[in-house]
Amino acid sequence: xxxxxxxxxxxxxxxxxxxxxxxxxxxxxxxxxxxxxxxxxxxxxxxxxxxxxxxxxxxxxxxxxxxxxxxxxxxxxxxxxxxxxxxxxxxxxxxxxxxxxxxxxxxxxxxxxxxxxxxxxxxxxxxxxxxxxxxxxxxxxxxxxxxxxxxxxxxxxxxxxxxxxxxxxxxxxxxxxxxxxxxxxxxxxxxxxxxxxxxxxxxxxxxxxxxxxxxxxxxxxxxxxxxxxxxxxxxxxxxxxxxxxxxxxxxxxxxxxxxxxxxxxxxxxxxxxxxxxxxxxxxxxxxxxxxxxxxxxxxxxxxxxxxxxxxxxxxxxxxxxxxxxxxxxxxxxxxxxxxxxxxxxx
Numbered sequence: 001x002x003x004x005x006x007x008x009x010x011x012x013x014x015x016x017x018x019x020x021x022x023x024x025x026x027x028x029x030x031x032x033x034x035x036x037x038x039x040x041x042x043x044x045x046x047x048x049x050x051x052x053x054x055x056x057x058x059x060x061x062x063x064x065x066x067x068x069x070x071x072x073x074x075x076x077x078x079x080x081x082x083x084x085x086x087x088x089x090x091x092x093x094x095x096x097x098x099x100x101x102x103x104x105x106x107x108x109x110x111x112x113x114x115x116x117x118x119x120x121x122x123x124x125x126x127x128x129x130x131x132x133x134x135x136x137x138x139x140x141x142x143x144x145x146x147x148x149x150x151x152x153x154x155x156x157x158x159x160x161x162x163x164x165x166x167x168x169x170x171x172x173x174x175x176x177x178x179x180x181x182x183x184x185x186x187x188x189x190x191x192x193x194x195x196x197x198x199x200x201x202x203x204x205x206x207x208x209x210x211x212x213x214x215x216x217x218x219x220x221x222x223x224x225x226x227x228x229x230x231x232x233x234x235x236x237x238x239x240x241x242x243x244x245x246x247x248x249x250x251x252x253x254x255x256x257x258x259x260x261x262x263x264x265x266x267x268x269x270x271x272x273x274x275x276x277x278x279x280x281x282x283x284x285x286x287x288x289x290x291x292x293x294x295x296x297x298x299x300x301x302x303x304x305x306x307x308x309x310x311x312x313x314x315x316x317x318x319x320x321x322x323x324x325x326x327x328x329x330x331x332x333x334x335x336x337x338x339x340x341x342x343x344x345x346x
Contacts, residue, residue, distance in 0.1 A: 016332035020112035025062045027147035037109075038064045041142040042182075043117070043135050047204050048293075051286045053181050062067045063139050065111040068094075069152060070102045078157035078190075078344050085164030085198075085259070086123040088114040092261050097161075100337045107153055108206050113139045114287035121166060124321070126198075131166045133199075134178075140169040141182035148187035155244050159191045159344050164228075164258065167197020173299075174216050175206040177286050188213050188318075191343055192288035195219040195336070196258050198274075202315060208294070211246050217343050218250035219336050223257045228274050228324055253336060259326040261333045271321055278318035282311070299320060 025038045043059045070077055072116040081141045082093050082100055089112050098108040113136045114120065114151045122128045140160055162170025174192040190213050218238050223280035231252060238250040253260065280303075282296035282305070296305040298314045304312045 006097050013285065018325065026146060027093075027155075029067075029146055030149055034067045034069050034152050036064055037067050037146065038239065039142055039146045041135070041139045043130075043132070044138065044181075045129075045132060047134050047284070048134075048183055048290075050137070051177050051206070051284055052288050052290065053286075061135070062115065063111065063113060063116045063142075063329075065109045065143055066094075067147075068102055068108045068110075068342055070107060071106050073105055073152065076152060076154040076157075077105055077107050078146055078159065078332045078346065079109060080112045080340070080344065081140060081147065081158065081160040081189075082108060083140050083160065083162035083166030083169045084111070084113065084273055085162075085166050086126065087121050088112070088119075090163075090259075090262065092263050095263070096261055096333060098339070099200070099346075101341070104137070104341055106341070106344060106346055107147075107150075109143055109147055111139055111143050115156075121271075124273050126165065126273045126275075132264075133165075133172070134181075136183050136239045137169040137178055139330060140173045141179060141184055141337075144187050145182070145184040145188055148185065155170070155187055157190050157344070158187070159193065159340075160189050161193040162197065163195045163222050163261070165198045167194035168199045170194045171197060171199050171216065171256055172204075172206070173216060174212040176210045177206040177284060179213070180286070190214055192216045193210050193219060193301045193343065196221050196228070196233075196260070197234065198229070201239050201275040201278040201280070201318075203237060205281055205283050206243055207244060207246065208283045211244075212248070215247040215249070215343070216241070217339075218248070219339065220250055220257035221258055221260055222252040222254055223325070228272070228322075229276050233279060253329070253332045256329050256332050257325045260329040261336060262275065262326065262328045272324040274322050274324065275319050275321065276317075276322055277320070278315065279310075280314055280318070306342065 045063045093110045117130045169193045241248040279299040283294040
């Protein structure tokens with residue numbers, strides 16, 4: 001989707017200049033840079049190679065984000081990293097999230113994982129080889145690394161939110177196993193917000209031997225069960241993680257669909273590649289030679305999965321193309337922004 005005129009006006013009012021200009025990747029923001037920021041990340045084929053730090057198939061990748069700072073802020077401010085969904089960076093990253101959070105005294109960093117890799121959308125193919133889920137997770141952690149060096153940002157108060165596919169990096173970046181492959185210089189996110197996330201139905205669990213390093217808040221649409229995934233699966237997962245001693249909570253926003261922060265409009269996407277009918281999980285191991293992992297199973301069928309081939313076959317059976325409802329709810333957009341600000345201590 002292209003930026004709306006409203007979005008461009010908001011960008012101008014927020015003082016984001018040179019948004020489409022390219023620059024050399026920055027290793028730090030000690031100069032107080034804002035606007036378009038290019039930084040170094042990686043490409044990696046799958047979550048196993050990423051977790052096990054197998055770099056033989058990993059390449060360097062420059063990505064970028066747009067850093068919008070609050071005006072007239074005194075002292076260091078908190079920041080929210082925004083990880084986009086399958087349609088790429090959407091206008092509401094700016095005309096809702098930045099427009100609301102900047103006046104509240106928080107910086108916003110809108111990361112684009114797609115366009116730097118030559119991808120417009122993964123809505124009809126979530127297995128797009130150019131941009132994997134672990135690559136997006138690395139993007140989030142590298143964004144954290146760079147933001148933590150900004151003289152006006154409080155490095156201890158950087159949060160991450162991810163919408164739909166972006167819910168994966170927002171969630172995975174909470175776990176030590178998935179943090180370890182990226183050197184963030186010791187920085188950790190202060191909180192994680194998967195919003196209508198795409199990671200509940202197929203779970204690569206890293207919670208067996210370690211706790212999340214910060215609170216996790218699932219922001220869930222109660223009507224999503226009609227198209228993308230059953231919200232009850234996310235709620236069940238959140239409760240399991242909380243019962244194991246993690247600071248995990250969830251909230252359903254009544255009457256909402258996928259992408260309910262999307263500008264007050266409602267529409268259908270006729271060709272969505274989703275895991276709606278999946279209910280699968282495994283316990284990841286970061287050990288080389290660890291194979292598929294432990295306790296891999298398909299909860300729908302009760303079948304234990306013992307090989308990569310069985311795991312992939314189960315995913316291919318349950319993932320499919322669906323016509324999906326998306327779209328906005330102004331009142332509940334206000335509600336989720338307020339909840340995110342509260343989660344951030346604002």
